[in-house]
Amino acid sequence: MSFTTNELMAYAVSRRLRSEDLVFIGVGTAGRAYTLAVGIPLVASRLAQLDHAPDLDIYLGNLLSPDLAKMPTQLTQDAITRWPGAHAPADIGNKVDALVRGDFTVSFESAAQVDRWGNLNITAIGAAEAPDVRLVGTLAQAEHLAFVERPIIVVDLSSRTFVEEVDVISSFGHASTQGSRRQLGYSTGGPALVVTDLCTFDFTGQGLMRLNSLHPGVTVDQVLDQMSFEPVIPDQVPQTPKPNEEQIKLIRNEIDEGQALLRH
Amino acid sequence: MSFTTNELMAYAVSRRLRSEDLVFIGVGTAGRAYTLAVGIPLVASRLAQLDHAPDLDIYLGNLLSPDLAKMPTQLTQDAITRWPGAHAPADIGNKVDALVRGDFTVSFESAAQVDRWGNLNITAIGAAEAPDVRLVGTLAQAEHLAFVERPIIVVDLSSRTFVEEVDVISSFGHASTQGSRRQLGYSTGGPALVVTDLCTFDFTGQGLMRLNSLHPGVTVDQVLDQMSFEPVIPDQVPQTPKPNEEQIKLIRNEIDEGQALLRH
């Protein structure tokens, strides 16, 4: 059974999710950015719940365990307000505490720039002061990469995004010119996986981005064409595992019936 | 019109209360202790509201501005739960913050021991470890004497209570053998007034307890008989001002109609 790239990406994420995970999903922006930041993570989480991780937990915005069986087809403010869920604390400080305490095991990240160490930039292109392009700021992404066990970066491959060195380090990956994670005092964490529209990456013990799998039909050269740096490339690069028929049907018929999540 | 000692004490307190005050009242123990810790402060606050301080605000337990016109005649748990009020924050940390920020201008204090500097002991008689009598602990009284503008001590005069030096300093008054308030680093506050069944005290600039007024018919010697130390005694000691007929009627007919507050 054929599948879309978005479905493959969602499946690639869902395979990494475990029943004991507490997954943080943010509230991304519109269009393709929404699919990457919210759509794929939600589909992957629900697929994991239905497939192999029944107890998997999600925190979305400031709502714990939104009922994914009652996912709103359009996330207007009122639909979010009314979404049934287990817990919505009195203010967002509670979620920040949970993050810092290390309660979250997985988080999802988008960024305008990602570099070979997994540093992320959502702050500015160019200098941070008077930049060429001002982006949105910082949010809690810095906390994700500092305190979450296995952050997953979901972005499309593009040489504008995958840069040698990010212009501004909004969130710290595995190393920078200042030193390694350990040298800077991080004890754990850092990006675990990068899922793109052409391939997936993980990171070497030295914290360098490494090609982990190629989507069906994609070559290494096609990947390198879309990157401004060369990742570590193992001798053997496996194919990204494909979802089976049952999983594809789950996505299409149950999880994203209204095509709100994987539309773009 | 005649009045009881409790009514006189409540009036003496109410005269010190201002319309802009935010008054903290605790949840004292039974019998006479209840009258001193809760009854007199509540009657005084309500009398002040009706008499000269209409905007005066109260914080009782974890409830801001309980409606004193709807005061429960018996403070069972359920009566407290249902008492209408302006604000009851999610946990008591909020009240602690308000205390430390200096939001409260008046608080009421009871204690087993009070010394010449206004130090209070609600922890233990004798040594703090393996004491002769273990009392209740500390509560927020230490914070009251540290951060509230004008704490008012309400206790009956007795040589067992008014001691040369408290056995344990639960809450710091104006000085101790360790030094003065200023030497220890306090910037403001400390007990402002002591209201007893025989007289009232304030404190000198040096922080020593000073006889401030005698209740009608009480002599200086009678006061000294009930104290284990000699307070500062001015040449002229005025009489404690008496409530007028209207104020007494307010107390009896409106504020404490059920005699729950000034019973003991």
Add this chain to the structure above:
Amino acid sequence: MRDKLTPLEQAVASIPSCSTVAVGGSLLRRQPMALVREILRQGTDRLSIMTWASSLAADLLAAGGVLRSWEGIYVGFWWYGLAPNFRRAVQWGEFTVQDRSESYMTARFRAAAMGLPYLPVAPIPGIHSIRHGVQEVTCPFTGQQLHAVPAAEPEVTILHAYRGDRYGNIAWPAHRDSDDLDLIMASGARRLIVSVEEIVPHEQIAAMPNLTYIPHTKVDMICQARFGAWPGSCDTRYDEDAEELKRWLAAGRDPQTFADYLGGLLAGGSHAQMIEELAGAQRLSSLEVSER
């Protein structure tokens, strides 16, 4: 979400002797008495407890002789006087006592909730209760001298609450008495056991997620214990049992008399059986109040 509904006995069996236990509730309200009585039944021993304003829980554990230390802001019986067994045990030096004032105690639990090893507090110099493990720190911006307290790190936290689902989402009524620290104790807990008056379907919780004050992610075990705070109160459910408290206080005048009283309390063999007997004798229905 995982099913965390656990028999009370099994939950208490997971509390090791010699551990530090944070005990929730304040004054006579929502003391986790069903859990505390089961601790005494099982003979869990040498406990260090941390409390906010405690009453029945600390007094019963003191009477049972299972305490190694207590840290908190208050132990007493509110309207009803001093805590007789706790008071006697302290006077006899049976365990150590760390008095804390409210801001310092709050900071201990908040630090844990915030994932920090310490918190600064506005200093209250010269008082007895700051002798216990308080350090001086300096504000790096203003130079102001402050005190610091370490994060509370109880191995187990036990709370009694209103209602929850079998996954451990604990909700309060929209109108309640909030004069306690349960929310913060729960946020900073390492291992959390909550007894509730009522287990409700998850759908009921999910319809009003803002009322959940303890999420299932923080809860290790949830136990059903109707009248689990008895003879104390559970606001919006039942008032304290004044008659029983008077019996308690009368028995507490003498250690042997209280030992007999305690034996009677623990007889029955389980909380469920004890409550069934009391309910049969119509002793509980008069305490009930209605939720708003």
Add this chain to the structure above:
Amino acid sequence: MRDKLTPLEQAVASIPSCSTVAVGGSLLRRQPMALVREILRQGTDRLSIMTWASSLAADLLAAGGVLRSWEGIYVGFWWYGLAPNFRRAVQWGEFTVQDRSESYMTARFRAAAMGLPYLPVAPIPGIHSIRHGVQEVTCPFTGQQLHAVPAAEPEVTILHAYRGDRYGNIAWPAHRDSDDLDLIMASGARRLIVSVEEIVPHEQIAAMPNLTYIPHTKVDMICQARFGAWPGSCDTRYDEDAEELKRWLAAGRDPQTFADYLGGLLAGGSHAQMIEELAGAQRLSSLEVSER
């Protein structure tokens, strides 16, 4: 309790130019737009603002050219893209920008709420946003290296809320979206101005005191401003006005076009008049949602 009901215009007139203003709300929700538009009408200038996740408020103040600095975690239009005027002004270096990540920003406001000059935070080394006024501190108990941030000290805090009484007790609905920092901002505010959708009798507040999230003791002025967050949303009251946001974003592509658009927004002369006109044109009723 004192009567603190104040006309919006008078409340805004009390905000001095050159002051630091904390602005509440998060993303498109409960941005205090009636207050912000009145700031622009009155010409209050050279403001330093502190925000959580801001959108319309920061963008409009940037468009008005009245900003001296911004500090916060985010400025953008959520689903709708980047904030056009804010983005351009930053690119042109019109004011300074202090980026903060969520834990550091929360700690700034919490320190103020707790009456402390600073709070420690678990350090996030090597990132851009810690360059702004972060100090290193050491835990006196564990030796752990931490960061410290100073308490937020805005001179004025402006929030938009659901309902309140004339004394300034501000209540939320029992079911709401709580993904913001308004509660903590209010707790630490020095001078607090709150606009509300609805002024209700005190009795309504007093019947459910647990729903009051901002007590009158913290509020200096309360203003009635129906649709006060428009064209953003006020959860449980109305959704964001998608059509208006698209007009905003289209106008924002060019500074002069947006200046014209802004002139139109501020015409009418007052918030009340603007809302009356929009309501008359039936533009608002379609946005309304019902409270649960």
